[in-house]
Amino acid sequence: MTRFVFTCQAAHFDLTLFEFQRADGTFSFLQRLSEDVGLAETALAPAALAETVRKTPVIFVRHLFAVTDVLPRGADAQAVFAAALPHLSEELSVSVQTRFADGLPFDAGLTPGVSQRLAEHGFAVDVAGSRRIVSVFAAADAVYVGVGDAEENLTHRSGGEPHYARAGFGFVSRAEFKLREAAEVFGIDFAGIHAAVDLGAAPGGWTKVLAEQGIAVTAIDPSRLKPQIERMENVTYRQMRAEDFLKAFPDSRFDLAVNDMKLDVRQSTRVMDGFWPLLNAGALAVMTMKLPKDFSYREILSGLRSLSGYALLGARQLFHNRSEITLFLRRRDEMRKPEPKRGEKTGQGGLSKKLAKKYGNKGKRGS
Numbered sequence: 111m112t113r114f115v116f117t118c119q120a121a122h123f124d125l126t127l128f129e130f131q132r133a134d135g136t137f138s139f140l141q142r143l144s145e146d147v148g149l150a151e152t153a154l155a156p157a158a159l160a161e162t163v164r165k166t167p168v169i170f171v172r173h174l175f176a177v178t179d180v181l182p183r184g185a186d187a188q189a190v191f192a193a194a195l196p197h198l199s200e201e202l203s204v205s206v207q208t209r210f211a212d213g214l215p216f217d218a219g220l221t222p223g224v225s226q227r228l229a230e231h232g233f234a235v236d237v238a239g240s241r242r243i244v245s246v247f248a249a250a251d252a253v254y255v256g257v258g259d260a261e262e263n264l265t266h267r268s269g270g271e272p273h274y275a276r277a278g279f280g281f282v283s284r285a286e287f288k289l290r291e292a293a294e295v296f297g298i299d300f301a302g303i304h305a306a307v308d309l310g311a312a313p314g315g316w317t318k319v320l321a322e323q324g325i326a327v328t329a330i331d332p333s334r335l336k337p338q339i340e341r342m343e344n345v346t347y348r349q350m351r352a353e354d355f356l357k358a359f360p361d362s363r364f365d366l367a368v369n370d371m372k373l374d375v376r377q378s379t380r381v382m383d384g385f386w387p388l389l390n391a392g393a394l395a396v397m398t399m400k401l402p403k404d405f406s407y408r409e410i411l412s413g414l415r416s417l418s419g420y421a422l423l424g425a426r427q428l429f430h431n432r433s434e435i436t437l438f439l440r441r442r443d444e445m446r447k448p449e450p451k452r453g454e455k456t457g458q459g460g461l462s463k464k465l466a467k468k469y470g471n472k473g474k475r476g477s
């Protein structure tokens with residue numbers, strides 16, 4: 111069995127359990143370690159667990175690591191180092207990520223202490239893109255240690271929390287971090303993308319991220335972009351609704367569509383499908399799906415299904431997403447025919463009754 115520590119938004123803890131149970135019949139929840147961190151068990155090996163999260167997808171989990179050792183509460187750097195060492199190989203660079211449960215004193219010496227011991231034993235520590243990650247979660251009862259890689263952990267960021275610097279030319283909005291994070295988490299390669307369309311572009315964060323890659327961006331929004339973004343050489347601003355752009359410029363062609371429009375799921379997916387003819391074969395798309403306050407899981411599933419022109423490559427609630435999730439899509443070669451209306455299947459075999467009632471077929475609304 112694989113024991114693992116997972117992280118999600120505290121408000122969506124139950125929903126994350128629901129998703130794990132739906133995705134993996136061998137999943138079993140063990141203990142809540144903190145507001146946003148849980149301990150669970152599965153028969154899947156760590157790589158298969160990560161693959162299941164990506165493919166199903168399990169949307170609301172942000173980070174996880176497979177536990178290799180459980181140390182007593184208050185374990186120090188030497189104890190963590192000794193636990194991690196048998197799982198490491200000197201040929202592979204390594205980084206150390208430590209986190210502490212709410213209310214526990216933060217031990218600022220733990221990460222440097224473990225890193226220093228690893229360096230003394232000949233490991234390349236904390237190089238960019240370290241191949242192995244020593245993950246430590248100090249909970250009230252014990253210290254959980256795991257050794258894995260970024261693929262298995264779903265992200266190379268500690269707890270799945272990227273902290274991007276606001277420095278640099280023209281910080282536009284927090285929204286720009288959402289696209290940076292999506293590119294990281296989904297491994298989006300912007301090379302080879304020449305023309306992109308940004309739906310709901312104002313004030314211009316996503317447009318800036320793309321334009322800085324040298325991509326020609328058509329930015330559409332009834333609201334204005336920040337002047338420094340509108341002035342960028344490779345940005346064309348269209349002050350209109352995305353729906354109206356379709357009528358005004360039907361011959362445009364793009365390799366990438368990004369959509370952060372403040373619209374409900376139905377309207378937003380309808381606009382995405384409207385842009386399908388304007389996208390080149392194999393084009394990629396990133397969109398946020400805004401979740402209403404009292405959303406149910408089946409609304410998310412039916413929202414995903416309602417995208418006729420796109421295959422789902424990934425879906426995740428990112429660290430920078432608040433009441434929304436982010437989808438990574440690829441344009442289908444042909445639009446799918448609409449499915450006949452039927453009861454939404456949420457695959458709730460083996461679910462606890464409580465979670466199934468809250469999130470499953472019965473359609474009760476979740477958090």
Ligand SMILES: C[S@@+](CC[C@H](N)C(=O)[O-])C[C@H]1O[C@@H](n2cnc3c(N)ncnc32)[C@H](O)[C@@H]1O
Pocket residue numbers: 282283285286309310311312313314315316317330331332333350351352353370371372373
């Ligand atoms: C969250 S903001 C986008 C932030 C942007 N991604 C950034 O990085 O700065 C949502 C935007 O969607 C725009 N919007 C809402 N409905 C729209 C529509 N039908 N067509 C185009 N834009 C729309 C709003 O005007 C608003 O500026």
